[in-house]
Amino acid sequence: MRWWLLIIAVLLLLGLGFYVVTSPGRLQASALPRGTPDAKNGEYVFIAGGCSSCHGAPPADAACNDPAVPDKHDLAGGRCLVTPFGTFYVPNISPDRESGIGGWTDVEFVNAMMRGVSPAGAHYYPAFPYTSYQRMRVEDVLDLKAFLSTLPAVRSDVPDHDLPLPFRLRRGLGLWKLLYLDGTPYTPDPAMSPQAQRGGYLVEGPGHCGECHTPRDLLGGRIDGKKLSGAANPEGKGVIPNITPHKEGIGDWSAGDIVEALATGFTPDFKPLGGTMTKVAENTAKLTDEDRAAIAAYLKAIRPLPSSVQKPARKKQ
Amino acid sequence: MNSMANIAAVLGVVAMAAAASAQDVVKERQALMKEVVAKNGKAVSAMIRGTEPFDAVKIEELMKAIGAVPDKFVTLFPEGTAPKDGVKTEAKPAIWENPADFKAEAEKLKETSLAVADTAKSGVEPTKEAFRAFAARCKACHEKYSGAEF
Numbered sequence: 001m002r003w004w005l006l007i008i009a010v011l012l013l014l015g016l017g018f019y020v021v022t023s024p025g026r027l028q029a030s031a032l033p034r035g036t037p038d039a040k041n042g043e044y045v046f047i048a049g050g051c052s053s054c055h056g057a058p059p060a061d062a063a064c065n066d067p068a069v070p071d072k073h074d075l076a077g078g079r080c081l082v083t084p085f086g087t088f089y090v091p092n093i094s095p096d097r098e099s100g101i102g103g104w105t106d107v108e109f110v111n112a113m114m115r116g117v118s119p120a121g122a123h124y125y126p127a128f129p130y131t132s133y134q135r136m137r138v139e140d141v142l143d144l145k146a147f148l149s150t151l152p153a154v155r156s157d158v159p160d161h162d163l164p165l166p167f168r169l170r171r172g173l174g175l176w177k178l179l180y181l182d183g184t185p186y187t188p189d190p191a192m193s194p195q196a197q198r199g200g201y202l203v204e205g206p207g208h209c210g211e212c213h214t215p216r217d218l219l220g221g222r223i224d225g226k227k228l229s230g231a232a233n234p235e236g237k238g239v240i241p242n243i244t245p246h247k248e249g250i251g252d253w254s255a256g257d258i259v260e261a262l263a264t265g266f267t268p269d270f271k272p273l274g275g276t277m278t279k280v281a282e283n284t285a286k287l288t289d290e291d292r293a294a295i296a297a298y299l300k301a302i303r304p305l306p307s308s309v310q311k312p313a314r315k316k317q
Numbered sequence: 318m319n320s321m322a323n324i325a326a327v328l329g330v331v332a333m334a335a336a337a338s339a340q341d342v343v344k345e346r347q348a349l350m351k352e353v354v355a356k357n358g359k360a361v362s363a364m365i366r367g368t369e370p371f372d373a374v375k376i377e378e379l380m381k382a383i384g385a386v387p388d389k390f391v392t393l394f395p396e397g398t399a400p401k402d403g404v405k406t407e408a409k410p411a412i413w414e415n416p417a418d419f420k421a422e423a424e425k426l427k428e429t430s431l432a433v434a435d436t437a438k439s440g441v442e443p444t445k446e447a448f449r450a451f452a453a454r455c456k457a458c459h460e461k462y463s464g465a466e467f
Contacts, residue, residue, distance in 0.1 A: 254366075254367075260445075272455070272456065285453075
């Protein structure tokens with residue numbers, strides 16, 4: 001007879017369960033390393049992370065998905081990422097106190113970058129690649145914050161994300177994170193050389209290469225077993241290439257070829273890497289030679305995998 | 318009536334000839350890019366990377382040929398060969414809006430390619446560095462002035 005009370009109780013319990021399970025995991029301020037952050041290293045992290053490619057303000061009057069970034073230090077946001085899950089608008093990360101991240105504490109910044117949690121305790125959408133940044137050294141993240149705070153404060157009004165109904169429930173990301181955010185730092189492969197291990201840190205951490213180059217499952221999480229073997233372009237057409245040392249990937253490139261590609265934006269055949277990668281290369285061009293060589297060593301050392309997404313026959317020249 | 322038809326016919330032929338010659342200009346400037354800059358760039362790139370034997374004399378020759386392109390190239394953008402003129406071209410309207418900057422970009426291409434030509438005799442490493450500076454010019458100019466997926 002009081003079956004309806006039972007149903008309400010179950011629903012409440014489920015709701016409470018959902019709330020608890022999806023509560024954001026955060027680092028505590030006491031867990032942060034002591035010491036003075038190094039803004040110079042922070043600038044290098046900023047380059048390795050390619051932050052300006054997303055957070056840089058688009059040209060005036062250009063479409064929000066225009067890849068050009070006129071001023072890499074103008075981080076007013078406003079760029080858009082059009083994905084199968086909806087359209088995401090990139091936020092302002094300049095030191096502006098109202099529309100940017102001015103006034104954020106160290107632990108708030110670390111939790112945003114490495115746990116995908118806002119200062120107010122809301123989940124960020126993984127369009128912000130915190131699943132990669134979780135692998136970074138906290139010191140590097142703090143150095144980055146120190147550098148960001150030296151940049152000009154720019155006020156801007158960035159639209160809210162434009163997402164279909166089911167994806168508008170931010171809290172639901174708590175469930176997604178249970179699957180895809182393990183909170184572990186980068187674990188170098190002991191079988192790799194120290195150089196390749198360094199490359200692995202750059203690729204899996206700040207470089208967040210896998211966010212484009214690793215295929216994703218239906219929930220939009222990266223399939224780690226198919227690491228860097230290529231993926232469908234999240235922004236629509238074309239294919240993101242396989243960069244494993246397989247013949248379907250870049251197996252026929254030497255480590256030197258990879259270094260040159262990262263330095264110039266050109267393939268060994270003197271063709272531009274193309275699309276977004278040409279923009280990425282603008283940043284990798286500013287890394288040290290050692291770090292480019294480290295990335296190349298890593299990409300030559302990872303498991304060769306066949307391409308996850310077949311692309312139309314590539315003209316081999 | 319006859320003279321009107323005559324005038325129309327003459328104008329028609331002149332328009333077609335102009336269109337044909339505009340398209341020829343487009344073809345010529347594309348050929349300079351594809352047959353000289355891209356082709357020679359690729360050959361030099363292979364020598365620097367080591368897939369082909371490093372031949373300083375050849376590199377100098379190929380890069381000097383690229384260096385000769387910009388001066389000719391900038392003359393191949395007369396009025397009537399822009400996208401708005403109905404011509405099939407990858408050239409962006411910005412070329413006609415910012416002619417001074419366009420010429421400056423061409424000048425940088427000339428400088429950097431001749432710099433590679435000069436450096437070739439000093440060996441692989443310095444040539445590699447000079448070549449990177451040259452390669453950076455491609456995107457810098459194309460980003461503003463060309464839609465070509467070079």
